[in-house]
Amino acid sequence: MAGDLGTAVYCELLPISPNIEGIPEKTPAKLVEKRTYQEYGIFWPQGDQEFTPHDRTRGEWTVPMDAWWRQSTLEGVNLTDYTAQWTEAYLNKYSGDVAPYNLDVEDKPENWISGYFFRVLRDLDHSDVADSRMQANLDDFGNLVDTHKALPCTCPGCGVNEQYRAKGSSIRGFRTGFAKTTQLFAKELVYQLPDNAKQRKLVVFSDSREDAAQIANGIERNHFTDLLREILISELHNNMLIKAKIVAVLENGEDANEFEQLHASQFYEVQEAIEDSKINVNDPNPRKRQRREKSVQSIAKIKNRIVRVNDLVHLLNTHECAPLIRSFIQLGVNPGGPSIHLQNIPRSNNPWFSMFDFEGQSWTNDNVEFQDEIKRGTFVQLAACFWEPILFP
Structure with missing residues (x-):
């Protein structure tokens, strides 16, 4: 997530972390549950689904699009200073730009996917906390300060708020274990070996004794x-x-x-x-x-x-x-x-x-x-x- 790129664009979603200086020795990849809002953006492609605002403490939202909540913060950050919400937005299929409705979306609708973008805003000035142009979001060295968890507490599809539950979000990371992946490769490789049992031998290498x-x-x-x-x-x-x-x-x-x-x-x-x-x-x-x-x-x-x-x-x-x-x-x-x-x-x-x-x-x-x-x-x-x-x- 690159922060606000201009008045017509919320951000640009990248398939990899922009922090690539440490590759390959120090990979920036980590579990999505441990990502922060400043580095990881969430866009919900709506498709044929209906947006459902989460339940309000008292009554219902007058305007469903204005539904907001207090997103879970990192240690030392005051929860009540920020407002989180799903904002109607559009994702460009080719560039990864996420933007509100604009003339480009109207002129070339086939290039855009409609949906909702997860945003966290500062109550004081209603600015996005991932906007790198705002001095309030930067530390003394000019780096974005991590304030919130990346995964939203509420689901735009059903409106359920998971904030006070164990995981804190209805979104989960889906990944395959290292041993399972190796087993699948080993199994398929064995199938390619000769039928003679004495000739069917497979050696799997690892640069770590623990991994082996x-x-x-x-x-x-x-x-x-x-x-x-x-x-x-x-x-x-x-x-x-x-x-x-x-x-x-x-x-x-x-x-x-x-x-x-x-x-x-x-x-x-x-x-x-x-x-x-x-x-x-x-x-x-x-x-x-x-x-x-x-x-x-x-x-x-x-x-x-x-x-x-x-x-x-x-x-x-x-x-x-x-x-x-x-x-x-x-x-x-x-x-x-x-x-x-x-x-x-x-x-x-x-x-x-x-x-x-x-x-x-x-x-x-x-x-x-x-x-x-x-x-x-x-x-x-x-x-x-x-x-x-x-x-x-």
């Missing part, structure tokens, strides 16, 4: 999370959609040969459940009645597309691996995740994979405690997938 350690750990964890999402979606698709279609086909007496060929495991499981559900409710054999009750409940869950998360990780009274565990060991990946305490069986030198029969897809080791630890690790990762927020409040 974080990259190695981050890539492994992010890759496991991606695998878990893919496996989870696949299992939910098999358990809910495919089985529901099979139930509908069998109950309606339709041809089910296609499902039997393409989804044999799911087909036979559903077929057996339907047959057991037809057992007479008054059958003298209690085991048959128990099978019938269990099958009726199972079919009801399939029809309602309900899958218990616990059933994806833990099966009762059997050494057979649950669906998610089975899918992970088929890939040769520890189902509990990459945590170091899950890589070896406690009090032994045996690795985690000695707990499984890969051909029979079942648990082989009787170390129940470590089995529970692996399952607990899977549950923790699932919980992160389900409830970990994408955008932090």
